[in-house]
Amino acid sequence: MAPNVTNAVVPTGVLDETDNEMEVAAAIAVDKKQEKHEVKLVWRNILLFAYLHGGALYGLYCLLFSASIYTTLFSILLYQLGGLGITAGAHRLWAHRSYKAKAPLRAFLVLCNTLAFQDAVVDWARDHRVHHKYSETDADPHNAKRGFFFSHVGWLLCRKHPDIKRFGKLIDLSDLYADPILKFQKDFYLVLMPIVCFVAPTWIPMHFWGETFVNAFSANLLRYTVTLNATWLVNSAAHMFGLKPYDRFINPAENLFVALFALGEGWHNYHHTFPWDYKTSELGRYRVNTTCAFIDAMAKIGQAYDLKTVSQDVVDKRAERTGDGSHDHHHHHHEGAAWGWGDADVPVEHKKEAVIMYQLSN
Ligand code: ST9
Ligand code: ZN
Ligand code: ZN
Numbered sequence: 001m002a003p004n005v006t007n008a009v010v011p012t013g014v015l016d017e018t019d020n021e022m023e024v025a026a027a028i029a030v031d032k033k034q035e036k037h038e039v040k041l042v043w044r045n046i047l048l049f050a051y052l053h054g055g056a057l058y059g060l061y062c063l064l065f066s067a068s069i070y071t072t073l074f075s076i077l078l079y080q081l082g083g084l085g086i087t088a089g090a091h092r093l094w095a096h097r098s099y100k101a102k103a104p105l106r107a108f109l110v111l112c113n114t115l116a117f118q119d120a121v122v123d124w125a126r127d128h129r130v131h132h133k134y135s136e137t138d139a140d141p142h143n144a145k146r147g148f149f150f151s152h153v154g155w156l157l158c159r160k161h162p163d164i165k166r167f168g169k170l171i172d173l174s175d176l177y178a179d180p181i182l183k184f185q186k187d188f189y190l191v192l193m194p195i196v197c198f199v200a201p202t203w204i205p206m207h208f209w210g211e212t213f214v215n216a217f218s219a220n221l222l223r224y225t226v227t228l229n230a231t232w233l234v235n236s237a238a239h240m241f242g243l244k245p246y247d248r249f250i251n252p253a254e255n256l257f258v259a260l261f262a263l264g265e266g267w268h269n270y271h272h273t274f275p276w277d278y279k280t281s282e283l284g285r286y287r288v289n290t291t292c293a294f295i296d297a298m299a300k301i302g303q304a305y306d307l308k309t310v311s312q313d314v315v316d317k318r319a320e321r322t323g324d325g326s327h328d329h330h331h332h333h334h335e336g337a338a339w340g341w342g343d344a345d346v347p348v349e350h351k352k353e354a355v356i357m358y359q360l361s362n
Pocket of ligand 1: 042045082118123124127128158159165167169227228231232234235262263265
């Protein structure tokens with residue numbers, strides 16, 4: 001008997017295509033009265049992130065006023081590579097298993113992932129699976145109901161809520177622990193990460209085009225900080241601002257601004273509705289989604305395979321049933337409106353014209 005059940009934590013989202021509403025309905029009741037959660041700040045993290053953001057501002061100053069143009073270009077390249085290590089690697093490949101990758105691609109992605117320093121993939125993916133399954137509850141590591149700051153970075157500045165650990169244990173992670181490349185990354189993380197994320201990115205500009213230490217080091221701090229904030233925006237902004245064409249009952253939304261910075265990870269209403277789709281959006285590479293273009297290219301050369309997606313019919317029906325009405329049925333059948341740049345208010349008949357123009361020009 002549990003007379004004190006006040007705040008039951010139940011699965012509030014789906015994790016893969018085998019999850020269904022029945023399971024969500026099977027509530028797991030927890031007596032929350034026994035542990036009143038108190039926020040315990042982690043001062044080490046607060047100081048490190050403060051230093052990092054200060055260093056990043058100085059890096060911006062260096063890039064603008066004293067660094068070589070090659071250092072700027074190199075920083076942009078590393079931002080893209082580290083970003084792919086998160087989006088194509090930790091997120092779409094490992095956390096969601098939305099496609100499969102051959103060993104060379106997995107090795108490349110784990111290297112890129114280490115460059116992004118967001119902790120070992122196994123730990124990242126564990127938190128992320130809990131985030132999907134228990135979205136916006138205390139068991140969600142970056143519960144967006146606790147506000148913009150908490151879901152953006154605050155969650156990394158304090159101890160985890162006990163529900164995260166308790167409910168995280170219910171999630172199957174055996175596939176992650178069975179992957180030898182991920183085990184290697186986890187086992188040697190404290191050696192690999194400093195070399196890949198800090199030493200090499202500082203040394204390369206100094207060695208190859210004579211950059212100063214201070215410029216190279218600070219530019220790299222900026223590169224790392226921008227990648228972090230782009231990632232965090234998916235948890236904060238994309239859980240708050242934007243349309244909900246697929247499921248109006250959840251917080252994650254379609255956010256172009258976030259998609260631009262996060263290599264295509266801003267289409268978050270779609271992603272939380274169909275998390276197993278490797279595109280993490282309906283339109284894939286045709287609408288601000290560098291990561292999808294990358295996975296498609298890898299599939300072309302045989303490095304990525306078994307790409308999972310969702311049929312147009314299922315998407316349309318779901319949008320009809322639970323969407324907020326903003327789903328554009330005329331949009332996705334052609335690539336003319338591919339980039340979606342502000343053509344939302346173009347009348348349908350003009351869009352048809354755009355399709356014809358597009359076909360002619362190809
Ligand atoms: C960073 C991560 O920034 C960012 C991730 C964002 C995710 C975004 C997702 C959005 C979608 C994808 C978009 C990508 C876009 C990319 C764009 C790129 C251009 N289940 O954690 P601990 C247990 S990292 C089950 O220490 P504390 C477990 O037993 C930045 N169990 O908890 C564990 O032990 P072990 C750099 C769990 O002490 C034990 O608890 N890194 C779970 O409360 C202790 O775990 C940092 O700054 C679970 N989910 O500390 C470090 N979790 O691990 C930040 C825990 O041995 N982190 N357990 O099994 C920390 O310092 C600490 O984790 C803490 C909490 C202070 C935050
Ligand atoms: Zn999310
Ligand atoms: Zn996800």
